[in-house]
Amino acid sequence: MSELLPMDRRDGVIWLDGALVPWRDAKVHVLSHGLHYASAVFEGERVYGGQVFQLAAHGQRLLRSCAIMDMECPYGATALDRAALAVVQANGIEEGYLRRIAWRGAEQLGVAARATRTHVAIAVWPWPRYFSSDASLRLAIGDWRRPPPESAPVLAKASCLYAIGTLAKHAAERAGYDDALLLDWRGRVTEATGANIFFIQGDALHTPVPDVFLDGITRQTVIGLARARGLAVVERVIMPDELAGFDACFVTGSAAEVAPVQQIGAFRFEPSPITRQLMDDYACLVRQPAVELAQTAAQSAA
Numbered sequence: 001m002s003e004l005l006p007m008d009r010r011d012g013v014i015w016l017d018g019a020l021v022p023w024r025d026a027k028v029h030v031l032s033h034g035l036h037y038a039s040a041v042f043e044g045e046r047v048y049g050g051q052v053f054q055l056a057a058h059g060q061r062l063l064r065s066c067a068i069m070d071m072e073c074p075y076g077a078t079a080l081d082r083a084a085l086a087v088v089q090a091n092g093i094e095e096g097y098l099r100r101i102a103w104r105g106a107e108q109l110g111v112a113a114r115a116t117r118t119h120v121a122i123a124v125w126p127w128p129r130y131f132s133s134d135a136s137l138r139l140a141i142g143d144w145r146r147p148p149p150e151s152a153p154v155l156a157k158a159s160c161l162y163a164i165g166t167l168a169k170h171a172a173e174r175a176g177y178d179d180a181l182l183l184d185w186r187g188r189v190t191e192a193t194g195a196n197i198f199f200i201q202g203d204a205l206h207t208p209v210p211d212v213f214l215d216g217i218t219r220q221t222v223i224g225l226a227r228a229r230g231l232a233v234v235e236r237v238i239m240p241d242e243l244a245g246f247d248a249c250f251v252t253g254s255a256a257e258v259a260p261v262q263q264i265g266a267f268r269f270e271p272s273p274i275t276r277q278l279m280d281d282y283a284c285l286v287r288q289p290a291v292e293l294a295q296t297a298a299q300s301a302a
């Protein structure tokens, strides 16, 4: 299985600090600030038919994450997007997953690191399925909680935040689940470890307000698709004891796409035609040529 091939033992080319280098030579020094203090931000994107879905939105978010992390990115949005496309093309990837990452280098290894240079790497590879299960997902309610905005850079897609996700997902997998649903420090429902969450009640979607977690690009896209289908989308505070009142549930993310959830802890959900419709609509949208996509976005914004 391609997922089990270690990431450093693949072939192809990776864009590293402005140049395409052989895959196995794209290395980082062990005394890099990014490694010791998780001073890194990244993007996960999908390639459909050789095109990166929402390329510009991901590039802009990477730059916003850099700014939140007080990291100066040496490349602008256009350069980052051009580089992403060059990597896709150089590796001949038609269907795959693209990772852009920026991190602090090795010039300084103390906590303060303003003299470090920001490095950027971009890689792409085939990754057909985010969740190992093909079936509707089962989530545990995680013991780890999303921190308050005074305690972490919660709106950046920052590597440091994934410590919580990794620990919660390990515990969930050990207990036989696919992933964890994370609550925040107030006990509110937030998201899964790498995807946003939606609940269905009748003809309406309910989803938590993304005030202390990532307002995912897929989340925003799916809200647009749902509204275009005439569905109401309610962004509101959701507490875990409300889960019993929802008919269905799904998660969204660039890697996960739109994936149905059948269980969260003791709560069970039914398969829903609304989830099916949104999965189909999303699958259709991601394959629209970029020009049509821009028009669709402009229409839905109007």
Ligand code: PMP
Residues within 6 Å of the ligand: 044, 191, 192, 193, 194, 195, 196, 214, 215, 216, 217, 218, 219, 252, 253, 254, 255
């Ligand atoms: N939350 C977290 C923690 C994530 O890692 C992701 C995946 N990037 C998402 C939500 C979904 O974001 P997006 O739809 O932009 O991929």
